[in-house]
Amino acid sequence: MEVSWEQSVTDSINTVYLLFSAYLVFVMQLGFAMLCAGSVRAKNAMNIMLTNVVDAVVGSISYYLFGFAFAFGDGSNSNPFIGTSFFALKDIPSSSYDYSFFLYQWAFAIAVAGITSGSIAERTQFSAYLVFSFFLSGFVYPIVAHWVWSSSGWLSPSSSDLLFGSGAIDFAGSGVVHLVGAIAGFWGALIEGPRVGRFDAFGKPVPMRGHNATLVVLGTFLLWFGWFGFNPGSFDKILVAYPNTTDQGNWTAVGRTAVTTTLAGSTAGIITLFSRRLLVGHWDALDVCNGVLGGFVAITSGCSVVEPWAAIVCGFFAALVLIGFNILALKLSFDDPLEATQLHGGCGAWGLIFTGLFAKEEFVIQVYNSGESGVVRPYGLLMGGGWGLIGAQVIEILMILSWVSVTMGPLFFALHKLNVLRIPIEDEVAGLDISSHGGYAYAGHPAEENHPRFYADYMRMQDNN
Structure with missing residues (x-):
């Protein structure tokens, strides 16, 4: 079948745009590496850098062999709950x-493991x-991605059988990526227990600040840059509209998605800046960095379907x-x-939850139905x-909590x-490096600077052995 010139140009733009977005998301691995390295003590910097590399290389193989098939495979065993068990190799179209x-x-898949690490x-x-x-x-992650992002997933807003007439809107993965990685990390940290010296004999927290604030700030800006591929790039096909096309095409939401992403992160950074100033008595750059990232994580679900003011x-x-949550974590x-x-x-x-409250009807139709006229969909409560969208959002949260807990726990x-x-313990005191x-x-x-006494004790123990 002969392909029209317009279709050929559209396909080319879609492919280039998606590849460019993939490269931006991959840059986030560098952001994770810098952020993590700066946030740990110097004696563990080599270890945390290696784990970030391992997340990428191991994730590449596992996602190629199994993950993509579970998430988006279109084999004969495909179903709304676990995709298909066939290898991804046979399920990637040509x-x-x-x-x-x-x-x-x-x-996206390798970013999840970085969160848990x-x-x-x-x-x-x-x-x-x-x-x-x-x-x-x-x-674990591909199954959740299949639920929400595959057209045959039972939670998908693009499914032919929409949950509550809506499906869950998790546009770029507040739940699929971030909540999955966080719940996995929760079980790992809970089962391992705190680091040596993190809490004193009375249960009070002892500060263990990272060794390099410069790397933390660098990592934050790299993640910010990568998020412009993470969120706007999640328009898998930007559907270029030509003058003779009646439907808008969801490409019109790409710029808005970048703006809402920026505003949410910036607002969270400002609020964190002043809130922490009131709580601890000084301006803290590292807290602001985490605040900015928290805003990005939150807007990732609804970035394409909310107004800029709602992003704030x-x-x-x-x-x-x-x-x-940070205060609660310390208390526990x-x-x-x-x-x-x-x-x-x-x-x-x-x-x-925010998406279920503030999603705008016009934008939901624009993104998920290419602006087609006459379409009716649930939107923000x-x-x-109505309750359809917020209900689907709550179901997604509960399902992710359950699924990740029963697998990663x-x-x-x-x-x-x-x-x-x-x-x-003796290795932890000396440092993983x-x-x-x-x-x-x-x-x-030399020795780990925060606890030189622990390191000296460890070296004396080694000499005695």
């Missing part, structure tokens, strides 16, 4: 666009990273959610070195759209029972 789609979705940093055996990264990228509301409450003696569980979990869940528990999850990776990340680095 067109260049479909390969581009695979690459884009792979970039941050929660269990500074006390986890390297072999455990290899196991959970493969399982999370190849099976989203960012405002995302900052409060993050601050509140829960130790997450990068606040990944609180940030990606709390703000991710809020983002899904506070915008007069037992995995971390099994690794714990096999003594391959947490490193020995010297105990597992042959030396510190920084040439000439």
Whole structure:
């Protein structure tokens, strides 16, 4: 069949746009690496850098062999709950666009494992990273992606049989990506327990600040840059509209999505800046960085279907959610070195609820029905759209909590029972770099500066042996 000139140009633009977006999302791996490295103590910098590389390379293989098939495979065993069990190799169609789609979705998959890695940093055996990264990228995350993003998924807003007449709107993954990674990290951190010295004998938190604020800020800006591929890039096909086309095409929402993303992150950063100033008595750049990221996580669900003013509301409450969850975590003696569980979990869940409250009818139809006239869909509850969308959003949250808990919880528990999850105390005190990776990340680095007494005790113990 002969392809028209207009269709050829449209396909070319869609492919180039999607590939460019995939490259931006992959840049987020560098952002994660810098953020994580700066947020841990110097004695663990080499370890956290290696785990970020491992998340990418192991996730590539597992997602290629299994993950893509579970998420988007179109084999004979495909169903609304687990996709298909066939290898992704046989399920990737032959067109260049479909390969581009695979690459884009792979970039999302490896980001999930990076979130989890941050929660269990500074006390986890390297072999455990290899196991959970493969399982999370190849099976746990793809199942959720299938539910929400595959056209045959039971939660999908593009399904032929919409849940509550709506489906769950999780446009770029506040739940699918961020909440999944956070719940996995929660179980890992809970089962491992706090780092040595994180809480004193009375349960009061002892500060363990990261060693390099410069890397944290650099990582934040790299993640900000990558988020412009993460959110606007999630228009898998931007559907260029020509003058003789009656429908708008969802390409008209791309710019708005970039704006709402920016406003939500910026608002959350400002609110965090002043809130933490009131709480701790000084301006804290690292807290602001996490606040900005919390706003991005929250808006990721509804970035394409809300007004810019609503994005500001989203960012405002995302900052409060993050601050509140951080306070709760300390009270419960829960130790997450990068606040990944609180940030990606709390703000991710809020983002899904926010979408159910503020999604605009015109934008929902524009994004999911290409602006087709005469279409009626549920939209935000506070915008007069009824309970259908907010109900689907709540179901998504509950299903992610349940699914990730029953898969990743037992995995971390099994690794714990096999003594391959947490490193020995003496190795943790000395630092993962010297105990597992042959030396510190920084040439000439002496003992770990925050706890020189612990390191001296460890060296004396080694001499006595």
